[in-house]
Amino acid sequence: MTPMSANAPSPRAHRAPPRLALALLACLLLYGIDLACVAAVPADGLSYASNFALPFDLMVCVPAAFYLLVVRRAQLSPLLVLPVIWLGGLVSLQLAVPEQPSILPLLGVATLAVEAAVAVREIRRFVRGYRAARASSDNPLDWFAGAFCVLVRNERAARMAGLELAMWYYAAASWRCAPRVPSGYRAFTSHRQSGYVAVVGVLIGLMAVETFAVHMMVARFSVAAACTLTALSVYTVVWMVAETRAVVLNPLLVGDAELVARWGMLVCERVPLSLIARVGADEPAVPKRERLDLAAMGGQACWIELERPLEVRGAFGKPRLVRALKVSPDDRAAFTSALRPRS
Known part of the structure; x- marks a missing residue:
């Protein structure tokens, strides 16, 4: 459950787009001034302008302006400055006068040093954020999203990046793990009676055959x-x-x-048992937009109707209100009896 106030946009969030637009406009203006100067410089000064002045402006001054106007004021990751440096180096390399002295090699070495320093700093911040998130949650998506949130300070972007790492964690590093059941909780599986794992296995087999056939056909062209x-x-x-x-x-x-309603990588919502009004197999008279479907394909539906709306978050952190949850526990009778005495 996510508090309403936690998702309210901050004044800083409202000011971010205009600030970013102004910063990009300033950087483009600097690019335009530099290119205009290079185009207008006399022939005897072209080598100095192209090999010294232009690279210094595009690889030092423009990234510094971007850092001061955007990154520092918005408390973003310094990693965002690196593409600006790379772009400046690429443009400078294209306009450099060959076989003439140039500051580009020196700036290239300095860029590598800056990249290494920024990478070490941000990796340390990422690891600290990951450890803090892992200490406070048993959900891998929260681990990685918490780590990325330290870098990007945007919950939706952090969850999108965290979801990618969570996917690789489950696919490659979870095979020796057991289901996470905290002390004082009862676990109810949702994948056995429905045959969910078998269905996914069949789909993967069909996809393998289809992928091979499509590859052979498209490879001809x-x-x-x-x-x-x-x-x-x-x-x-x-x-x-x-x-x-x-x-x-x-x-x-x-x-x-509480009930911890979970499904796969994407959903983990905490529902106070005092908020549950009814548990049963009958579909409630609740609009579809106010339902949260966590049932497995082919599973026996178990509906949980709430006394009042509960705010939940989507896969990328977007909040919405729900008044009914649909789950499919393998042992529906035991699950229902575990909830009803407290409803």
Whole structure:
């Protein structure tokens, strides 16, 4: 559950787009001035202007302006300055006069030093954020999103990046892990009676056959396109495997005071038991936009109707209100009895 105030946009968030636009305009203005000066400089001064003045402006002055106007004021990661430096170096390299003395090699070495320093600093911040998030949550998505939030300070962007790492965690590093069941909670699986794992396995097998056939057909016209489609199919399979592992490792949890409704990598919501009005198989008279569907394909539906709306977050942190949850515990009777005495 996410508090309403936590998701309210801050004044800084409202000022960020105009500030970013002004900063980009200032950087483009500096680029325009430099290029105009290089175009107007006499022939005897072209070597100095192209090999010394222009690289210094584009690789030092423009990134410094971007850092002061955007990164520092908005408390963003210094990693955002690196692409500005790279762009300045690329433009300077294209306009440099060959076989003449140039400051570009020196600036290239300085850029590598800056990249190393920024990378070390940001990696340390990322690790600290990851450790803090892991100490306060048992959800891998929260671990990685918390780490990225230290760098980008934007919850939605952090969750998108964290979801990518969480996917690889479940696909590659979770095979020896057991379901996480905190002390004082009962776990209710959702994947056994529905045959969810078997269905996903069949889909992966069909995708493998289809991917091979499509690759062979498309390769007759374009090898690059065939390889791209195959890579996308492999990525989809990895995602399906990761989501299946997440479903297995994240069962529904019922404690003394709350229900932890989880499904795969994407959803983990805490519902106070005092908020539950009804539990049963009958579909409630609640609009679809106010429902949260956490049921497995082919599973027996168990509806949880709430006394009042509960704010939940989507996969990328966007809040919405729900008044009913649909789950599919393998042991529906035991799950219902675990909730009803407290409802």
